[in-house]
Amino acid sequence: MGTLPTPSTSASAPHWRSPDGSATLFAGDCLERLAELPAESVDVIFADPPYFLSNGGSTCKSGRRVSVDKGSWDKSLGVDDNHAFNRAWLAACQRVLQPNGTLWVSGTSHVIYSVGFAMQQLGFKLLNEIVWEKPNPPPNLSCRYFTHSTETVLWAARDRKSKHHFDYPAMRRQNGGKQMKSVWRMLAPGKSEKSHGNHPTQKPIELLSRIVAASCPPGGVVLDPFNGSGTTGVAALRGHARYIGIEREAQYLELSQRRLEAELPARGGRARLHVAAE
Numbered sequence: 001m002g003t004l005p006t007p008s009t010s011a012s013a014p015h016w017r018s019p020d021g022s023a024t025l026f027a028g029d030c031l032e033r034l035a036e037l038p039a040e041s042v043d044v045i046f047a048d049p050p051y052f053l054s055n056g057g058s059t060c061k062s063g064r065r066v067s068v069d070k071g072s073w074d075k076s077l078g079v080d081d082n083h084a085f086n087r088a089w090l091a092a093c094q095r096v097l098q099p100n101g102t103l104w105v106s107g108t109s110h111v112i113y114s115v116g117f118a119m120q121q122l123g124f125k126l127l128n129e130i131v132w133e134k135p136n137p138p139p140n141l142s143c144r145y146f147t148h149s150t151e152t153v154l155w156a157a158r159d160r161k162s163k164h165h166f167d168y169p170a171m172r173r174q175n176g177g178k179q180m181k182s183v184w185r186m187l188a189p190g191k192s193e194k195s196h197g198n199h200p201t202q203k204p205i206e207l208l209s210r211i212v213a214a215s216c217p218p219g220g221v222v223l224d225p226f227n228g229s230g231t232t233g234v235a236a237l238r239g240h241a242r243y244i245g246i247e248r249e250a251q252y253l254e255l256s257q258r259r260l261e262a263e264l265p266a267r268g269g270r271a272r273l274h275v276a277a278e
Contacts (some may be wrong), residue, residue, distance in 0.1 A: 004221060004242050011036035016257050023243040023260050027253055030225040031237055033246045034092035042096045042244070043165070043220035045103045046211055046232045048203060049086065051110045052076035086111070087118040089225060094122055096223065098157040100165065102127065102215050106153045106203065107181035116154055124156040127164065128188060153207075155215070165217045174210070189231075196262065197230035197255035204215045216241045230256030237263045269274070 015027040026033045039075040106154040130153040137149040224232035227245030236243035
């Protein structure tokens with residue numbers, strides 16, 4: 001397996017890199033870190049951007065009413081500024097994608113329509129609209145709406161000329177020999193997936209493992225510009241791909257380090273946590 005793309009000489013030092021070079025975490029703003037990566041150096045990007053949901057509302061968790069506020073990073077900037085941000089990070093991702101690379105973006109109605117419109121503006125080719133259906137979602141406390149039980153995942157190629165990678169046989173095998181449809185029924189992450197710590201918007205490893213298996217060529221590079229808890233990195237390593245994660249929140253960088261370190265022994269050798277010098 002090769003090494004990860006080398007950032008420019010003026011780039012920030014990695015926050016953490018695995019001893020075998022298969023995974024790297026960068027601390028900081030995603031736009032700044034993406035600008036430091038070489039153009040056309042990444043095969044697959046999964047992005048779970050801010051949903052702009054932290055508005056003082058509440059939801060139900062384990063039978064209790066809890067705040068939906070996740071942090072300052074999830075507060076709305078206003079419709080125009082939210083869209084400008086989405087367009088900016090999508091353009092930065094488009095630059096680092098290989099000519100045949102693809103991008104996956106998850107979101108709810110609060111953000112996904114802006115993302116889809118920005119993709120059209122930038123010339124991405126939309127391949128699929130995946131619906132992630134949650135079998136046991138939190139109830140709607142107001143009883144004035146249908147219970148929110150899905151999230152949308154948009155899958156797009158870098159441009160209309162892209163000849164994207166899709167492992168059709170693998171997806172068919174996963175689906176009992178039948179063509180896999182675009183509605184994926186998967187449980188939200190359970191306690192076992194949060195044994196290294198909690199993140200408010202963590203995605204299930206099953207979702208990311210399917211995405212990596214479907215769209216990443218053998219030994220390819222997977223990037224997550226909103227690394228969060230590091231689930232994309234775990235899926236990449238389990239799928240024998242290389243991984244780059246970008247995260248600005250220190251607590252989630254530490255969480256991701258723990259998760260990725262735990263995966264590395266399974267790849268042939270005891271992992272050693274290495275934090276780059278400041």
